[in-house]
Amino acid sequence: xxxxxxxxxxxxxxxxxxxxxxxxxxxxxxxxxxxxxxxxxxxxxxxxxxxxxxxxxxxxxxxxxxxxxxxxxxxxxxxxxxxxxxxxxxxxxxxxxxxxxxxxxxxxxxxxxxxxxxxxxxxxxxxxxxxxxxxxxxxxxxxxxxxxxxxxxxxxxxxxxxxxxxxxxxxxxxxxxxxxxxxxxxxxxxxxxxxxxxxxxxxxxxxxxxxxxxxxxxxxxxxxxxxxxxxxxxxxxxxxxxxxxxxxxxxxxxxxxxxxxxxxxxxxxxxxxxxxxxxxxxxxxxxxxxxxxxxxxxxxx
Amino acid sequence: xxxxxxxxxxxxxxxxxxxxxxxxxxxxxxxxxxxxxxxxxxxxxxxxxxxxxxxxxxxxxxxxxxxxxxxxxxxxxxxxxxxxxxxxxxxxxxxxxxxxxxxxxxxxxxxxxxxxxxxxxxxxxxxxxxxxxxxxxxxxxxxxxxxxxxxxxxxxxxxxxxxxxxxxxxxxxxxxxxxxxxxxxxxxxxxxxxxxxxxxxxxxxxxxxxxxxxxxxxxxxxxxxxxxxxxxxxxxxxxxxxxxxxxxxxxxxxxxxxxxxxxxxxxxxxxxxxxxxxxxxxxxxxxxxxxxxxxxxxxxxxxxxxxxxxxxxxxxxxxxxxxxxxxxxxxxxxxxxxxxxxxxxxxxxxxxxxxxxxxxxxxxxxxxxxxxxxxxxxxxxxxxxxxxxxxxxxxxxxxxxxxxxxxxxxxxxxxxxxxxxxxxxxxxxxxxxxxxxxxxxxxxxxxxxxxxxxxxxxxxxxxxxxxxxxxxxxxxxxxxxxxxxxxxxxxxxxxxxxxxxxxxxxxxxxxxxxxxxxxxxxxxxxxx
Numbered sequence: 001x002x003x004x005x006x007x008x009x010x011x012x013x014x015x016x017x018x019x020x021x022x023x024x025x026x027x028x029x030x031x032x033x034x035x036x037x038x039x040x041x042x043x044x045x046x047x048x049x050x051x052x053x054x055x056x057x058x059x060x061x062x063x064x065x066x067x068x069x070x071x072x073x074x075x076x077x078x079x080x081x082x083x084x085x086x087x088x089x090x091x092x093x094x095x096x097x098x099x100x101x102x103x104x105x106x107x108x109x110x111x112x113x114x115x116x117x118x119x120x121x122x123x124x125x126x127x128x129x130x131x132x133x134x135x136x137x138x139x140x141x142x143x144x145x146x147x148x149x150x151x152x153x154x155x156x157x158x159x160x161x162x163x164x165x166x167x168x169x170x171x172x173x174x175x176x177x178x179x180x181x182x183x184x185x186x187x188x189x190x191x192x193x194x195x196x197x198x199x200x201x202x203x204x205x206x207x208x209x210x211x212x213x214x215x216x217x218x219x220x221x222x223x224x225x226x227x228x229x230x231x232x233x234x235x236x237x238x239x240x241x242x243x244x245x246x247x248x249x250x251x252x253x254x255x256x257x258x259x260x261x262x263x264x265x266x267x268x269x270x271x272x273x274x275x276x277x278x279x280x281x282x283x284x285x286x287x288x289x290x291x292x293x294x295x296x297x298x299x300x301x
Numbered sequence: 302x303x304x305x306x307x308x309x310x311x312x313x314x315x316x317x318x319x320x321x322x323x324x325x326x327x328x329x330x331x332x333x334x335x336x337x338x339x340x341x342x343x344x345x346x347x348x349x350x351x352x353x354x355x356x357x358x359x360x361x362x363x364x365x366x367x368x369x370x371x372x373x374x375x376x377x378x379x380x381x382x383x384x385x386x387x388x389x390x391x392x393x394x395x396x397x398x399x400x401x402x403x404x405x406x407x408x409x410x411x412x413x414x415x416x417x418x419x420x421x422x423x424x425x426x427x428x429x430x431x432x433x434x435x436x437x438x439x440x441x442x443x444x445x446x447x448x449x450x451x452x453x454x455x456x457x458x459x460x461x462x463x464x465x466x467x468x469x470x471x472x473x474x475x476x477x478x479x480x481x482x483x484x485x486x487x488x489x490x491x492x493x494x495x496x497x498x499x500x501x502x503x504x505x506x507x508x509x510x511x512x513x514x515x516x517x518x519x520x521x522x523x524x525x526x527x528x529x530x531x532x533x534x535x536x537x538x539x540x541x542x543x544x545x546x547x548x549x550x551x552x553x554x555x556x557x558x559x560x561x562x563x564x565x566x567x568x569x570x571x572x573x574x575x576x577x578x579x580x581x582x583x584x585x586x587x588x589x590x591x592x593x594x595x596x597x598x599x600x601x602x603x604x605x606x607x608x609x610x611x612x613x614x615x616x617x618x619x620x621x622x623x624x625x626x627x628x629x630x631x632x633x634x635x636x637x638x639x640x641x642x643x644x645x646x647x648x649x650x651x652x653x654x655x656x657x658x659x660x661x662x663x664x665x666x667x668x669x670x671x672x673x674x675x676x677x678x679x680x681x682x683x684x685x686x687x688x689x690x691x692x693x694x695x696x697x698x699x700x701x702x703x704x705x706x707x708x709x710x711x712x713x714x715x716x717x718x719x720x721x722x723x724x725x726x727x728x729x730x731x732x733x734x735x736x737x738x739x740x741x742x743x744x745x746x747x748x749x750x751x752x753x754x755x756x757x758x759x760x761x762x763x764x765x766x767x768x769x770x771x772x773x774x775x776x777x778x779x780x781x782x783x784x785x786x787x788x789x790x791x792x793x794x795x796x797x798x799x800x801x802x803x804x805x806x807x808x809x810x811x812x813x814x815x816x817x818x819x820x821x822x823x824x825x826x827x828x829x
Contacts, residue, residue: 018703018704018707018708019695019699019700019703019704020703021703021707022702022703022704022705022706022707023695023699023703025703025706025707025710026702026703026706032710033707033710033711033714034710034711034714035721035722037714037716038716038717038718038721039721039722041716041718042718042721045718101716101718102716104716105714105715105716108711108714109711109712109714112707112708112711112712113708113711113712115704115707115708117700117701117704119697119700122695122700164684164685165683165684167683167684167685167686168682168683168685170685171685194685194686195685208740210730211733211739211740212726212729212730212733214722214723214726215722215726215727215729215730216722217721217722217727218722218726218727218730218731219730219734222730222731222734223734235736235741236734237734237740237741238741243686244686245686246686247684247685247686249678249681252684254686263674264674264676266681266682276677276678277676277677277678277679277681278674278675278676278677279675279677
């Protein structure tokens with residue numbers, strides 16, 4: 001039984017890229033965004049129920065913004081009774097859970113309603129959502145009472161593909177999380193994400209690509225519900241081998257052996273006498289040409 | 302055969318060496334001896350090899366001269382000419398005395414260098430021992446390559462070698478020993494003599510003037526110690542004393558020292574004066590005291606002599622004996638005798654002032670010149686190691702369709718948490734996650750059921766069902782509407798607690814003791 005002093009904060013970052021989910025709804029009608037959100041809510045409820053002092057936050061990662069689905073800015077955990085009288089769904093549920101669920105539903109509805117179609121913004125703003133999660137964790141840690149200890153982790157439910165343009169921000173977020181001892185877990189629905197693999201490897205979290213989307217809730221509860229201390233006691237999917245190879249600057253191929261410019265540290269797969277990034281000329285001493293020794297020919301006279 | 306081009310400085314006939322008559326030749330660089338009748342030298346030593354020479358004492362019948370080499374060997378020459386033996390030997394001795402010091406330094410220096418190198422570097426020493434001592438390579442080969450390297454460094458360091466200073470107590474260290482009958486015996490070593498000469502150049506001058514023409518060394522020193530110059534009270538200097546001039550010179554030097562004062566404008570010596578009133582009461586300037594008692598006079602004389610002695614000792618350390626040209630040093634005038642101290646006063650003052658005002662660290666440091674880095678294509682860095690893949694190209698129509706679709710779907714979204722997934726999907730997920738399942742291929746292949754023995758499993762099952770039953774009762778009381786339900790809730794709570802303490806805790810401890818890595822997740826869930 002966790003004591004009053006241990007606070008565990010879980011931040012769930014859900015990828016709600018409307019383009020991907022819209023296409024997904026056409027591909028596989030039995031698993032759509034609603035089902036995904038249901039599964040996430042189950043997990044969120046379970047987390048809140050595990051211990052009284054557990055905290056939760058849910059962020060929706062859209063292609064135009066990152067929005068907090070829970071908690072709401074204008075809502076405090078205290079005033080539950082003051083709000084909607086009809087909040088109780090009548091099934092005797094813990095009020096916090098029912099309120100939370102309704103809140104999340106309302107927020108996602110509003111979020112999708114105000115989505116505008118923009119052709120050039122099709123990527124999920126994942127790095128931004130992670131940064132917001134880190135800031136939220138930081139804020140909550142400052143608001144703790146004296147003597148309370150907080151452990152936090154971030155769970156990323158990823159649907160769409162990686163965006164290469166967010167690489168720098170992503171890496172910064174990962175290293176910031178590592179410094180703060182915040183775990184980043186990843187549950188990937190569709191295609192493997194190298195960035196998230198790195199994130200999980202560096203921060204010590206779990207990376208899982210699930211084979212069956214319909215059983216998302218089961219995976220979430222089994223693998224991602226226990227926190228870091230309990231995971232050492234459990235038998236969980238082993239960690240994935242992460243590909244840390246660098247990509248060359250000229251072709252963007254992943255290389256194992258390459259040439260690095262000593263001035264600007266850019267990586268190339270082939271040697272070239274001039275670095276194309278900083279325009280430094282390099283001289284490599286060529287091997288000495290040995291003059292062939294002339295043999296004295298004995299002229300027999 | 303001796304080289305004919307060498308210049309012969311001295312030839313001494315009738316010199317015996319090893320009971321053989323012969324002739325001794327002193328050349329510019331070496332000393333040689335050849336037996337009578339032969340024109341070949343049997344004994345030849347370079348001056349550089351000679352460490353020192355010794356002469357037989359005066360009283361002995363045999364008049365001999367011995368040369369001791371660096372290697373430890375010694376050669377003895379017996380001057381057998383009846384009439385001129387002593388003169389010959391002394392002539393040879395004097396010449397050697399003049400010549401040896403010239404060569405001595407070179408040889409010594411080299412040897413010293415070698416010794417120093419060997420001492421400093423134990424690896425080198427070991428190498429030397431292994432190779433040269435055991436005669437694998439000769440000493441010359443060993444040093445041939447090494448000396449060249451070190452000679453450059455050493456020449457630099459030798460020039461700035463520090464000279465040994467003079468102990469301020471050198472005069473006091475000459476403790477006189479009573480001779481038994483009212484006499485005092487002073488032991489003077491050459492070190493002490495050197496210190497005296499360095500500190501008091503006036504005494505050195507006197508020595509040069511008087512010895513050996515007027516006085517022998519012994520007499521000179523006897524007079525020195527007898528003179529009141531050496532003793533405390535110098536008041537009666539009227540006597541016929543060669544050192545009275547020295548005393549006068551010292552007085553003059555002291556006076557000029559006082560007049561010049563201290564060069565450093567930052568030092569304020571007057572603030573060290575005694576104030577006769579207490580602190581905070583102002584100061585009372587004491588007028589110059591003109592009346593002096595005899596006692597005060599002698600006290601002031603002692604104090605003056607102490608000050609003078611200290612000043613001379615300091616000056617001696619700074620004065621460079623070798624350099625004939627007076628180097629411009631700030632403190633060259635501390636002995637009061639140098640004439641060009643006034644020339645240096647303004648620049649010295651300026652330097653001191655500068656030092657006091659400026660701090661190096663506070664000034665804008667001119668760091669090393671750097672070359673700016675200019676990057677032409679810096680956006681390459683921000684692209685991660687994600688290989689360029691062909692994106693799914695979505696037409697704008699696709700995008701519009703998807704967005705509309707999702708908007709429709711979510712607009713009527715209501716969480717339905719009781720039907721999240723079909724049980725078949727859940728069970729297949731569980732099998733995939735169990736050991737040996739799809740996702741656990743790289744992990745442990747053993748199922749948990751094989752790790753844990755069956756009795757523990759059955760006990761766990763029993764506990765689980767019991768706990769489940771209790772919890773079901775507990776949760777069915779909610780929402781608490783009736784007092785009956787309220788009672789039941791409280792009762793169930795106490796039951797649960799009792800169950801936990803009596804059944805769960807011991808079980809948990811037992812498992813923890815015996816099995817380190819078992820699945821206690823159920824216990825954790827039950828612990829709520």
